[in-house]
Amino acid sequence: MNSVSITGFGIICAIGNDAAAVLSSLQEQRTGIAPMRYLDSIHKGKLPVGEVKLSNEEMKGMLGLDENAIVSRTVLMGAIAIRQALNLNDQTTKRPNDSIKGKRIVVISGTTVGGMDITERYFQQMQEGDALLPLIEKHAPGSSTREMACLAGLKDAEVCTVSTACSSAVNAIILGSEMLRNDEADIVIAGGTEALSRFHLNGFGSLMLLDGECCRPFDKTRAGLNLGEGAAFVVLQKNSSSSSGEAGRGLYIRGYANRCDAFHQTASSENGEGAYLAMSEALQMAGLKPQDIQYINAHGTGTPNNDSSESAAIRRVFREHIPPVSSTKGFTGHATSASGAIETVICILALQHNFLPVNLGWKEQDEACITPFKNSKLINSWMSLAPRRDCSRGTKFKISGSEKEFKISNILCNSFGFGGNDSALVISQEPSDFAQNMPVEVEVLADERISDVEQLSDYREFISPGEARRMTRLMKAAIITSLKALRHAGIESPDAIITATAYGMLETSEKFLIDMLENGEETLSPTLFMQSTHNTLSSAIAIRTNCHGYNITYSQGKDSLDWALRDARRLIASGKAKTVLVGCHDEATPTFQSLFSRMGKPIPPALTSRSIVLTHNPHNS
Amino acid sequence: MEQLINDLKVQIKEALHLEELQLEDFDENTPLFGEDGIGLDSIDILEIVVLLEKEYGIRMSNPKEGKAIFHSVRTIAEYVQKVKSE
Numbered sequence: 095m096n097s098v099s100i101t102g103f104g105i106i107c108a109i110g111n112d113a114a115a116v117l118s119s120l121q122e123q124r125t126g127i128a129p130m131r132y133l134d135s136i137h138k139g140k141l142p143v144g145e146v147k148l149s150n151e152e153m154k155g156m157l158g159l160d161e162n163a164i165v166s167r168t169v170l171m172g173a174i175a176i177r178q179a180l181n182l183n184d185q186t187t188k189r190p191n192d193s194i195k196g197k198r199i200v201v202i203s204g205t206t207v208g209g210m211d212i213t214e215r216y217f218q219q220m221q222e223g224d225a226l227l228p229l230i231e232k233h234a235p236g237s238s239t240r241e242m243a244c245l246a247g248l249k250d251a252e253v254c255t256v257s258t259a260c261s262s263a264v265n266a267i268i269l270g271s272e273m274l275r276n277d278e279a280d281i282v283i284a285g286g287t288e289a290l291s292r293f294h295l296n297g298f299g300s301l302m303l304l305d306g307e308c309c310r311p312f313d314k315t316r317a318g319l320n321l322g323e324g325a326a327f328v329v330l331q332k333n334s335s336s337s338s339g340e341a342g343r344g345l346y347i348r349g350y351a352n353r354c355d356a357f358h359q360t361a362s363s364e365n366g367e368g369a370y371l372a373m374s375e376a377l378q379m380a381g382l383k384p385q386d387i388q389y390i391n392a393h394g395t396g397t398p399n400n401d402s403s404e405s406a407a408i409r410r411v412f413r414e415h416i417p418p419v420s421s422t423k424g425f426t427g428h429a430t431s432a433s434g435a436i437e438t439v440i441c442i443l444a445l446q447h448n449f450l451p452v453n454l455g456w457k458e459q460d461e462a463c464i465t466p467f468k469n470s471k472l473i474n475s476w477m478s479l480a481p482r483r484d485c486s487r488g489t490k491f492k493i494s495g496s497e498k499e500f501k502i503s504n505i506l507c508n509s510f511g512f513g514g515n516d517s518a519l520v521i522s523q524e525p526s527d528f529a530q531n532m533p534v535e536v537e538v539l540a541d542e543r544i545s546d547v548e549q550l551s552d553y554r555e556f557i558s559p560g561e562a563r564r565m566t567r568l569m570k571a572a573i574i575t576s577l578k579a580l581r582h583a584g585i586e587s588p589d590a591i592i593t594a595t596a597y598g599m600l601e602t603s604e605k606f607l608i609d610m611l612e613n614g615e616e617t618l619s620p621t622l623f624m625q626s627t628h629n630t631l632s633s634a635i636a637i638r639t640n641c642h643g644y645n646i647t648y649s650q651g652k653d654s655l656d657w658a659l660r661d662a663r664r665l666i667a668s669g670k671a672k673t674v675l676v677g678c679h680d681e682a683t684p685t686f687q688s689l690f691s692r693m694g695k696p697i698p699p700a701l702t703s704r705s706i707v708l709t710h711n712p713h714n715s
Numbered sequence: 716m717e718q719l720i721n722d723l724k725v726q727i728k729e730a731l732h733l734e735e736l737q738l739e740d741f742d743e744n745t746p747l748f749g750e751d752g753i754g755l756d757s758i759d760i761l762e763i764v765v766l767l768e769k770e771y772g773i774r775m776s777n778p779k780e781g782k783a784i785f786h787s788v789r790t791i792a793e794y795v796q797k798v799k800s801e
Contacts, residue, residue, distance in 0.1 A: 302761060361757070560754060563732040617769045620761040 097525030098271045099333035100345040104178025104285075105439040106171050107324030108144035108426045112178055117443050119425060120451045127308050127320050127427050133290045136615045137299075142308055143290060144322025144427020146171060157245055164216075164229060166209040169238045171325035171432075172287030173245035176201065179283060179327045180246060197280040199251040201243040202270050203327075204262025204286030206431045206627055208235035208255075208649075211291045214607060220689060230689045234597055235628065236650040242287070252279070254657050257431070257598070257628035257649040259511035260393075261352075262286050264434030264519055265646055267328060268350045272664055274332045276531050285327030285435035293607060294430065295321050296615045297623030301360055309396030309428075310455035311421035312405065312463040319395040322427025326435035328442070333525060345442055348504070348522035349380025354591070354645035355514025356636040359624050361399050366407025368516035369393075371642055373411045373506060380520040384415040386504050387520075389450055391437050392466070393508040394421020395428050396455075402462035404508065409464065418467035424454030434509035434517070441505040441521045448502050512624070513633025515645055531667040537711035539583035539673070542575040544703040550574065564621055566601045568681040571703035572631045573638060576677055580639065583707035589671035590644035591636050592661050594654035594678040597686075597698075598628035604683050631679055644671060654678065659708075666710045679703045719792045722770075727788065730766045731759050743788040752787075760785050767791075773798050 105112065108126025109119035119126065130138045132145050151161045153170040157177075209232035219226045231237055235255045243251050256266045263286025270284035298304050298321060305318035330347065353375065355368025362369070377384065390412075393404055401421075408416060422440050429436050440451055453466035503523045510516045544550070553562065553570050556577045562570065572593075580588065606622040624630075629647040636645050644665060648657040655678040665671040682690075682698040690697050720743045728736055736753070746752030747759070763785060767773040773795065775781060784794045 300761065300765070301758075302764075359758075559735040563734060617765050619765060620758055624758060 096275070096528050096530065097333045098274050098347040099331050099525070100328050100347065100442060101331050102179045102181065102329035103327065103439050103442055104175040105324070105326040105436060106146055106174050107326070107429060107436050108146060108322050111146070111148060113439065113443065116440070117447065120422070120440065120443065121449060123452055123454065125308065125425050125454055127322070127424070133292065133295065135292050135295060137295065141295070141304060141306060142320050144320055144429065145290060146324055164212060165241070166212045166232055166238055167289030168205060168208060168211065168287050169241045169245070171289060171323070172203060172238065172242040175285065175287065175325040175327045176242055176246040176283055179329050182246065194281055198278070199248055199281045199283070200254065200270065200273060200279040201239060201248055201251045202254045202256060202266040202282060202284040203239040203242065204256045204258070204264070204266040204431045204434065205235045205238060205288055206257050206259055206262060207288060207291050207294055208238045209233045210293045211289050214291055214293050214611070217607060217611060221685070224692065227689060227693055234649065234651060236596065236654070238287070239650070248283070253650065254648065255650045257647045258515035258645070259513060259627045259629050260428070260430045261434055261509040261511035261515045261517045262431035263326070264438065264507070264509035264517040265352055265515070267330070267347065267435065267438060267519060268352055268517060269661070270330050271347045271350060274330055275528055276664055276667070280331070282330040283327050284330060285325065285438070286432040287325035288323055288430045288432040290321060290323040292610065292615060296610055296618050297606065297626065300618045300620040300623050303397050305396060308455055309424055310457070311392070311394035311396045311423055311453055312401050312460065312466045313456045314458040314460035316396045316398060316401060318397050319423065320427040322423070322429040324426065324429045324432050324436050326432060326439045328435070328438060344523070345445060346522050346525040347519060348524070348526045349376045349378070349382065349520035350518065351375030351379065352515070352517045352644050352646060354633065354636045354642050355516055356640055356642050357514050358637070359630065359633060360512055362403035362510065362514065364403060364406065365410070366403040368514045368642060369404055369407035369508065369510060370410045372516045372518040373407060373508065376506065376518040376520050377411070380504070380522065381526055382504055382520065384412040387417050387506050388500070388502040389417055389444060389505045390419040391441050391451070391505060391507045392419050392421045393510045394423055394453070394466070396421070396423060400510065402460070404510070405463040416464060418450050419464050420451050420453035420467045422451050425451070434507070437507050437509065438519060438521065441507050445502055445505060445521065445523055448500070450502070511629065512627050513629045514636065515629055515633060531664065534667045535711040536663050536666055536708050539707040539709055540579040541706045542578040542582065542704070544571045544575050544701065545699065547701055564625070566599065566625065567701055568599065568601065568679055568703070569625070569631060569634060571701055572635065572677055572679045572705070575703045575705035576635045576675060577638070579705040579707050580675065583673070585673050585707060587639045587641045588643070588673045588675040588707065590662070590665050590674045591632050591641055592658045592674060592676045593629070593632035593647045594658040594676070595628055595631065595647065595649055596651050596654050596680050597682070598649060599626050599630050600681050600683050600686055602626050604685060631677065635675070635677070662708050666708065672709060674708045675705060676708060677703070677705045716792060716796065719795060720788055723788050723792055726766055726770055727763065730762050731755065741788070743792070746787055747785060763791070767795065771795050771799070
């Protein structure tokens with residue numbers, strides 16, 4: 095029997111610096127959302143946030159680093175969580191023990207802001223003098239993952255960064271599971287990390303998604319989210335065992351799915367289509383029915399739109415079998431790209447200790463929302479309905495004598511992001527068997543490129559003036575090469591869209607950053623922020639081609655395209671997709687180019703866009 | 716009022732990159748949102764909120780409460796004038 099087994103985990107977030115602290119905060123219902131203390135922002139004293147309760151200097155101390163070293167908070171938290179996951183608790187233990195020597199190790203991290211906390215602090219100094227110039231290389235998400243792996247003694251490990259905004263970490267865990275399934279790795283360390291930055295705090299502010307009070311997911315009066323931060327990683331290994339009895343002890347990644355809402359860059363559809371598809375497919379892969387799930391850890395950000403859309407999707411999937419649901423963002427805040435891994439570890443703790451995390455902050459029912467689980471005393475009244483709800487499969491709820499025992503075996507964990515990047519995981523105490531994919535021949539149906547701004551002049555053939563008004567050159571190029579490639583391949587909508595980008599949306603990010611640094615943290619443009627995440631391109635292509643299938647963005651420097659192509663091959667081999675659109679898109683602003691030129695490094699081109707359509711070649715396999 | 720309406724038209728056209736829209740065709744009574752109007756969306760409302768704060772010092776914390784304000788350039792102008800006179 096082959097299954098993906100969880101053999102370790104680490105976590106650092108607003109409610110604790112390790113798993114034990116997180117567990118006690120959850121069980122004692124202590125929130126980590128508090129007045130801002132570590133982030134240097136004008137919103138101090140006004141906006142509550144879910145900060146990790148450690149300064150950068152304290153974290154450097156924990157990692158044995160010089161207190162003057164310039165290391166991104168994203169990297170510091172990520173390295174701490176990875177070291178915990180590998181049981182490297184002592185800072186003097188630089189390397190994991192010999193048991194993993196010679197093994198193929200992969201570190202996969204989900205992040206979006208990457209080293210933005212460094213960039214926003216030193217951007218002006220980088221332009222004025224040469225001393226801090228090399229810091230620009232810490233900006234890209236891929237470099238932060240590399241640095242974390244090194245700090246955990248894994249400098250030879252393969253590293254990969256997934257950037258699908260707030261669902262990044264769950265997509266990292268899905269990728270890790272798929273790599274194990276395809277025998278591309280022996281040990282995967284997958285999760286996510288994201289530090290608070292003024293950049294995305296103000297970005298969420300510009301979209302009016304922040305609540306000035308503590309967030310109230312699913313509550314009628316909910317008014318937005320509280321931004322949080324943190325990191326969490328799980329260690330995944332393939333469990334090959336002939337006896338199912340042995341495999342039955344432990345924790346497993348049993349099912350997962352990545353789907354796209356293909357609706358709007360920052361809003362979810364009313365009926366939660368992407369979320370519905372992701373949850374349904376994850377259950378199907380796990381071989382489970384709605385009534386087999388004992389708890390849903392919702393994405394539940396506390397924004398009016400997310401919570402009603404997610405509720406609609408949960409109702410569509412679970413109908414009369416909705417299990418207890420809670421959002422734990424009332425504890426942790428919304429740790430964006432890291433949230434999926436933080437919540438995966440919370441689900442692991444719930445399974446190990448057989449308890450249900452409550453939905454803090456909920457008071458008033460909203461008809462558009464599910465009723466979340468808010469009081470552990472209420473589990474008995476919920477349980478009294480259980481035998482009736484579950485009459486056909488009465489084995490899940492043990493009732494002994496007058497004492498009812500609620501046993502959690504299977505948990506669904508939702509994680510959704512901007513651009514409708516919706517993913518779901520099923521974490522279980524029982525493994526599910528999976529077959530290893532057979533290698534297949536992949537055929538290139540089309541390959542289109544743009545390498546010059548001049549080539550954008552005929553964009554009107556593909557993009558209406560209404561659409562064009564918000565599009566940067568990179569976005570136009572990505573849409574044009576994608577649509578040309580699909581047309582050449584004779585396909586209207588691909589089964590999956592995979593995007594590779596080393597630096598992402600530099601033009602919009604830089605404009606937003608400069609506006610913030612020059613004019614302050616107010617009156618910033620929501621349009622610019624909305625288009626600053628690395629997954630902007632992939633989701634815009636999905637919206638344009640109405641593709642609700644698999645959608646992911648890789649950001650691992652020059653290796654990004656390679657990761658994207660590997661993923662496409664995996665999807666085709668598993669039969670999950672017949673046609674895959676792979677894109678590789680990057681841009682460089684004049685400022686960015688001049689920083690590289692001053693460092694004496696090769697100057698990145700102003701614009702490159704390439705779109706490839708891949709399919710299975712039945713003749714060569 | 717007419718001056719304010721004209722200023723708003725120029726400012727909205729620029730902030731929302733409405734390059735194809737000619738100012739002489741930009742009627743202050745045309746609905747800004749929906750298919751019968753200019754075709755703006757919720758993100759544009761947020762951009763107009765930013766514009767009102769930058770240009771007129773008007774701060775709106777909840778744009779949903781003032782949905783009627785964003786109906787057309789004229790309704791925005793009336794709102795600006797009302798707030799300024801208070």
